[in-house]
Amino acid sequence: MNDYIIFGAITFVLSILFSMGGAGAGVAIIPILNFLGLDFTVAKAVGLFAGASTTITSSVMNIKRKAVEYSFVAPIAIMMLLFAPLGAYSSRFINEEYVKIFYMLMLFYSASMMMFGKKKALFQVTSKAALFLVGGIVGFLAGLLGVGGGNILIPLLTLLGFEPKKVAVAVSFVVPFSALGSFFTYASYVPLDWMLLATVSLSAIAGGYIGNYMMHFKLEQKQIKKIMALILYSLALKLLWHFIF
Secondary structure (H helix, E strand, O other): OHHHHHHHHHHHHHHHHHHHOOOOOHHHHHHHHHHOOOOHHHHHHHHHHHHHHHHHHHHHHHHHOOOOOHHHHHHHHHHHHHHHHHHHHHHHHOOHHHHHHHHHHHHHHHHHHHHHOOOOOOOOOOOHHHHHHHHHHHHHHHHHHOOOOHHHHHHHHHHOOOOHHHHHHHHHHHHHHHHHHHHHHHHOOOOOOHHHHHHHHHHHHHHHHHHHHHHHHOOOHHHHHHHHHHHHHHHHHHHHHHHHO
16 A cells, blocks of 8 residues: 555646646656566556546647647557557567667657757758658657657657647647557556555656646646756666666
């Protein structure tokens, strides 16, 4: 019971902070749960379920508001929905230490984008083929690492020259479903504690709701993102320490 309280409290606090910064907390929750003794693969499944629980509402709302540009979303969505479960399934055949190395690199990447990333395009890509390719690569990596993929997808699509607002809507639409696809794949071969899933998910939903509410009080998002980046850098450095020592 104490473990449930600790895991729930950590998820709640992180969900508030990351929601205030406009991001999902799963990328931070997974390594923390693992550091606290939860199996890494189980932690990925829990993080995916919690992430999907908090983001699916925004996906439905964007559909109702008719904010989704399906011609832009479809190539990414199709490939992520296909490749995220494939990445999750592949995880069982890849040495866990190698997966953790990729996770560490993803943490450094995400933290750097939050801390230093500029919303300026380096390229001007308009090809649908590029969207299919990006969706496939990001989907596979997201499934393998146990994340929704938004933290990889948003900066990548922005760098490729796609409009940030359009990208944000597309990602909020795609990520919950790719996360659920990955979760059910992990659930097919990993024993899960459903009480833990419920505790973490409810904590994530409550924290995400509070964080979204607090966003309306004109809090300085740049400062919040710097705090988020420092958390991710700390987690990445802890993983690096583990590999070296």
